[in-house]
Amino acid sequence: MTRVLMKHARPVERLCLTTGALLILTGLVHLVVFAVAGGPWYGPVSWRKPVTFGLSFGATLIAVTWVTSYLRVGDRPRTVLLAVFAADCVVEVGGITVQTWRRVPSHLDMETPFDTAVSMTLAVGGGVLVVLLTAFAVASFRHRPAGSTGMALAVRSGFAILLVALASGAAMIARGVVLVRTGHQEAAYHSTAPLKPLHAVSLHAVLVLPALAWLLSRTSWSETARLRTVAVAVGCYAVAVGGAGVWAVLTY
Template sequence: MDRDAIHTPPVIAPALSAETATDLRPGGRTGASASTLWHAARPSERLGYATGAVLALSGLAHLLVFAVDGGPWYGPVSWRKPVTFGLSFGLTLIAVTWVTSYLRAGARTRAVLLVVFAADCVVEVAGITVQAWRHVPSHLNTGTPFDTVIAMTLAVGGGVLVVVLSAFAAAAFRHRPDGPLGMPLALRSGFAILIVALLSGAVMIARGVVLSRTGHQQAAYHSTTPLKPLHGVSLHAVLVLPALAWLLSRTSWSDATKQRIVHAAVGTYAAAVLGAGVWAALTW
């Protein structure tokens, strides 16, 4: 992290005063139109929002491809993968770009991390999409040299995701985030649960690689099934919980009511993640 800037509140645009920037941010006092927020955003934030939107649209487009082409929805070779990965990576990129604006982190460091994260999201979705159109598995597939390159690229990309998102999570816990009432708790909880998603994803890849290299290719493809609910549920807490805190900030409810709702939401989400973890353990 940029230690010289670590105590400086995030600024949306260099030309804006601190007070004006606070007003323009999603949790600001007066709020702002989407157009104003877009023009006030830094280049790295625009890149994150635009790239996330393209990835999400790619997922929706492949949902139409599935409707036309058909085929299985589940399994290592299906249109489900470009659909779910496009939507998940797109929404996650948009969410991370937004929520990290509340972190007390160096602006330059955050910009670099966001650009790396956006590029990695594109690489992950592109690799999965290419393999879907080739009608071959994307992960754990070493059938040909090209398949091996794709599989290894996806694995390395997963490692980059872990590093970048862990850096953001560390920043969230190192200094209390900015934002409206309830946002610091929502943001920290969202990042903590996101780490669960990263760990479960790493476990899926690791187990699949072991089975694949020991000659159990089909078992490798199916070994990820028990952890998929845990991975999917925990992945989007970083969007759902901060979004709830922001929505509550737009209401006229009392601070006590808002706090209770945020605490209840965090507890409910944590219970859902725990339930998915128990199910994974029982079906492993």
């Protein structure tokens, strides 16, 4: 799919797809570093963070670049939004990676002026992500997305579920900052744990559901069968998100 995208991509799309691939590569490189250097996988200071953030941001950037091609958005606004989104993804992964190599937490760390600057930059960057992705989500519901049978449902559902990921991410940062400001640094690091499964599950619906619709369009199935399959997949994904949400509420 990536090769097909590159073949017909506009300059900003090529930039975003290349950047996404490089972010995924950084995640894989840090997975090798973890295998060699060892250390804890969980906790505020671990190689898990550059691995998971590199892979997640890279995959999300590629997914959003592809999926927004189905939206009825002007070329200039989409170009600007995608360029800012790509830059923000690099800033987020870069800040997390730098702090991991420094062996200090990347988020909610206010120990030194530099740590505070990085933490606040990541928080602001998260806010920018919310604005950009919400704009794309709104666009998907204002006008019916183009594409094969089931793609409109997949794109709209993917963006709707992505909003859950944004909300849960914002909630983690907000609660953590409150705890840090009130002198509960360790509690701040642990406060994000209940929401992490919800955030992780809902983050990649914007890739999984449209990818399913695209794959189904390559089959000989009838339009009715393809649409029903996408609808079932959306329902299953919603159940998974709901389950992660219930778990978060019960353990928060």
